[in-house]
Amino acid sequence: MKKNVRVFLTITLLLVFGCRQSTKEEGKTRQVLEKSIYRDSAPKQKKAPAVKLKSLAGLRDTAFVRLADYSDQFVYDLRYATTNNFLKAQVYDCAECYTRVKTAKALIKANEAFLKKGYRIKFFDCYRPNSVQYKMWKIVPNPQYVANPKKGSIHNKGGAVDITLVTLEGKKVDMGTDFDFFGKKAYHDNLDLPQDILDHRKLLKETMEEYGFWSIRTEWWHYNLAAASNDKVVDFKWKCD
Incomplete structure (x- = not known):
């Protein structure tokens, strides 16, 4: 049992x-x-397609191009498409940076040199249609601050840019004043500034000059491409989405 x-x-x-x-x-x-089942039914995250950059090869030096289509290494803060400028008015319909092909080539080469040193170019202004020059002149009709649109400026020829430097991560580099500060503190020959600011301005100026640009004494941010000096003032306008 x-x-x-x-x-x-x-x-x-x-x-x-x-x-x-x-x-x-x-x-x-x-x-x-x-x-x-969850893994198979969960929506798959698609990677954003990489933007395919265009080539400047074969283009006429005097043709106009949108710089962002040919390099993704620049930074933009196009002030005249906002009210954050000395005019206190928006004079561009939308923010775009266009230049002549020869200007774009020189800018890309200069930026490559800056990248090797830990910086990149940030744009405040690029090509400026002559009709926009007339808008600016109407607001501030003073040749000390705005070029007379009847004569125009190299901005209206696609050969001038207003720029600064930022770090590779986009951090501001101290240049002593903001863009469009009209006073002696913005002059290239004003040496009464901290050494780091003088060093930043020197790096910007010497590198831009190395790639065919020249500066003006009163604005540390303004650079003209020497090869564009004799180009015609134009009123080419880009399309806004």
């Missing part, structure tokens, strides 16, 4: 243990299946 009871208890324990093991295994299997 005792032997039969022991056999019965043994069989019962085996059945209970087997059922528990089976339940655990089924649970694990269910979790694996659920994860698999």
Whole structure:
């Protein structure tokens, strides 16, 4: 009798243990299946397609191009497409940086030199249609601050840019004043400034000159491409989306 009871208890324990093991295994299997189903049904995140840059090769030097189509290494803060400028008025319909092809080539080469030193170019202004020059002149008709649109400026020829430097991460580099600060503190020959500011201005000026640009004494941010000096003033206008 005792032997039969022991056999019965043994069989019962085996059945209970087997059922528990089976339940655990089924649970694990269910979790694996659920994860698999969730993984298969979850929407896959698509990577943003890389923007394919265009080549300047074969283009006429005097043609106009959108700089961002040919390099993704620049930074932009195009002030005249906002009210954050000395005019306190928006004079561009939208923010775009266009230049002549020869200007774009020189800018890309200069920027490559800056990149090797831990900086990149940030633009405040690029090519400026002559009709915009008339808008600016109407607001501030003073040749000390705005070129007379009848004669125009190298900005209207696609050969001038207003720029500064930022770090590779986009951090501001101290140049002593903001863009369009009209005073002696913005002059290239003002040496009464902290050494780091003088060093930043020197780096900007010497590198730009190395790639065919020249500066003006009163504005540390303004650079003209020498090869564009004799180009015609134009009123080419880009399209806004």
